[in-house]
Amino acid sequence: MGTVRPVDLKVQPAPYQIRYSVLQKIVKTLEKFEDATSNAGKRAIELEASVARKSGSGQSYRFNSSVLIRDLIKTRGKLEEPGSSGLRSKRNGVKDKLTKAAVMKSLEAILIDGPTLSANGYNTGNLGEVDTVGCISAMGSERDFTTCIRCNSKFDKIKIMSPATCRFHVQRKRYNRETREGEYACCGETTSSTSFLALGCKTLPHHVFRAETFEAMSNISPFRNTSDVDGEINVLALDCEMAFTSCGYELIRLTVVDFFSSEVVFDEIVQPFGEVIDLNSEFSGVHTIDKSKSVSFAKMLELVLNNKMINANSILIGHGMENDLNVLRLIHKKIIDTAILYPRGKFKSSLKDLTFEAVSKRIQTGEHDSSEDAKATMWVLKAKLGIPLQQSVWD
Ligand SMILES: [Zn+2]
Ligand SMILES: [Zn+2]
Incomplete structure (x- = not known):
């Protein structure tokens, strides 16, 4: 294998020589553990680049790269949290197939508690009635x-x-x-x-606003509490795209993915109430809202809020999902939020970094895509819990 070099970045967090020597260290560490060492160079380049991208200074670059190398050694090159799952017992290297019941048990165990949800901007529905005036x-x-x-x-x-x-x-x-x-x-x-x-x-050409409080949001359109909707126990990952309109910050696309089958069960462009000011296309990936190819907010709710999809018994998975539930105007109890579960130090992690660390996949390389983000959130959780990403048949 030839010499590997760090990728060029617009903003260099550290001088080339330092990045170069960090990269060589990562290669050496990977080669100790990987069976196929031919891959080590390529993987090292990706890992070094992800550290360089998230580091805002030479100091943070040095810190983040030493954490990476420590984690690589700890996980024998795999970067999955060692023993984090306890789901799969390994007997002589043979992995038992996971059952749905075992996965449900481990998901129930990491549901975020009420006070933590409130502290992170989730509405709990204990705020009394608010008049909706539109x-x-x-x-x-x-x-x-x-x-x-x-x-x-x-x-x-x-x-x-x-x-x-x-x-x-x-x-x-x-x-x-x-x-x-x-x-x-x-x-x-x-x-x-x-x-x-x-x-x-x-x-x-326009200023924009965003309703922040429960009351201000409820004034525009009311919240629904999923506890009123009975239905089957299911696990769903969801992600929304939002836009600025004359009514503030609104939902324009929703994707829902089933955790067990990995299938996209809902993915629609949703018409906002207000007049569009900025579709945030460079982030939302939505360029137009064609009335003939989109659903109204009311229709969206009818399609996703029912006994087969989102209901009182659903476990909902998202990354920073308070924003999604707020634009959906939903109050829900059983929540797993990967931004809360897997922070970066004192700060919330980005889904992009988390996905790269957990499953070595790059997302959000261009415009955001709620379908990609919902799947990525699901992959992160599966990787962290030791659930095979490909398993779609369950006992
Ligand atoms: Zn402005
Ligand atoms: Zn700027």
């Missing part, structure tokens, strides 16, 4: 000032469809420990920059 009339005819969540300008919600100048950065700023400045991942502008681009690298 988004347009909710605004009334009085002035109703709010702050644009993209550019921080104050604007009048009633006039949301009148042209304005919303200049913002597409991605959040990160703190660069070496330069000691905030840095925008989208364009590389820093907080101390005097360039006019520092105010934002994108300009759109």
Whole structure:
């Protein structure tokens, strides 16, 4: 095998020589454990690149790469959490086939408790009745000032469809420990920059808002509690795409995947209530909402909220699923959230990093895709619990 080199990145967290030597260390570590060492180089390049991408500074790069190498040694090159499952007993290397009952037991054991759900932005339904007046009339005819969540300008919600100048950065700023400045991942502008681009690298003609509280969300459209829907016990992974409209932040696509069969059981574009302002296409992957190829919000609920699909007995799996359930206006109890279960230190992990670490698959390389994200969340959980990704027949 020839010499392996680190991949070129737009933002280099560490000098080439340091990345090069880290990469060689990863190769050596992998070669100790992998049967087919021909693969070690390729895998090492991917692993090093994922560490480099998530590291905002030389210091964090050094820390993250040493964690990676430690984990590789601990898991004998596999990177799955050792002994995390306890699901599969290994006798002389022979794995027992998993039963559905065993998997259900381990899923029940990691359901997130109520207080943790509340602390993470999930609505619990203990907040009393709130009148739903609908988004347009909710605004009334009085002035109703709010702050644009993209550019921080104050604007009048009633006039949301009148042209304005919303200049913002597409991605959040990160703190660069070496330069000691905030840095925008989208364009590389820093907080101390005097360039006019520092105010934002994108300009759109409308401001946007997002209802944050249970009351504000309920005013626009009401929450439903799944405890009112009886049905079969099932396990479903779900992911939504959202857009900004004249009614705030709304659902525009929902994908539901069955955990046991791995089949996509629902995947539809959903019409928002308000007039579309920004489909977030670069993230949502949704470019148009064609009325003939999409369903209304009410139809979507009818199709997914029933005894065969989402009901009181369902276990729902998602990554940062509070956002999904809030745009779906659903209150649900039995939840597994991979962002809460597998954090990165003090912070929530990204689904992209988590998927790469757990199953060595790359997702979100371009636009987001709720179908890909729902499946990725399911893969992460299966890998962490030691459930074979391919198993689709269960006893
Ligand atoms: Zn920017
Ligand atoms: Zn704005």
